[in-house]
Amino acid sequence: MRNILLLLFVITAGCINSQEKSNQTTLSQTVSEDFSFFYSKFYSDTSYQSERTLKPLRGTIKEWDDDVVKEESWDNKKVTMAPKEKFLQIYKNLKSDLIKKDTLVIEKYWIEQSGFQVEKKFILKSGKWYLYSYDLSNL
Structure with missing residues (x-):
């Protein structure tokens, strides 16, 4: 017993x-990571930025090159980004928008009628935020 x-x-x-x-x-x-915490650390720490960028990074770089629009992907390029606040210090007429959804945040900034535009997409994956796509246009 x-x-x-x-x-x-x-x-x-x-x-x-x-x-x-x-x-x-x-x-x-x-429990998911807070986007504001991620965003702040992403732009202040280049190692963290590299860890939290999904590979291959989607998006393109578009710019003028000898009167022709040149479009490239981010493949085999080192990607280091400055926060939009750095651009705001240089360009006072910079417009910006931050669209937040549950698992996607889209950050946009641009200068109207200039051909300059940046769009970054961050996604929530397994409770952590990552840069998923980066489009840079300077036409």
Whole structure:
């Protein structure tokens, strides 16, 4: 009888412990990184920026080159980005927009009637934010 009670106790304790671990895992999977925290760190730390840029980075670079529009992808290019605040210091007429959804944030800034426009897309993947797409146009 003692052995049965001991066995029953061990099984019950194991089940409770297993359920607690399951609840902790579920809780950690549902908590997502705060975008504002990510955004601030992304622009202040180039190593973090590199870690949080999905490869291959989608998007294009468009610019004039000898009277022809040249379009390139980001393949095999080192991508380091300055925050739009740096552009605001230089270009007082810079317009910007930040569109936030649950799993997607689109950051845009541009100078009207100049051909300059930047669009970055950040996605939430496994609870963490990543740069997914970067379009740069300077025509």
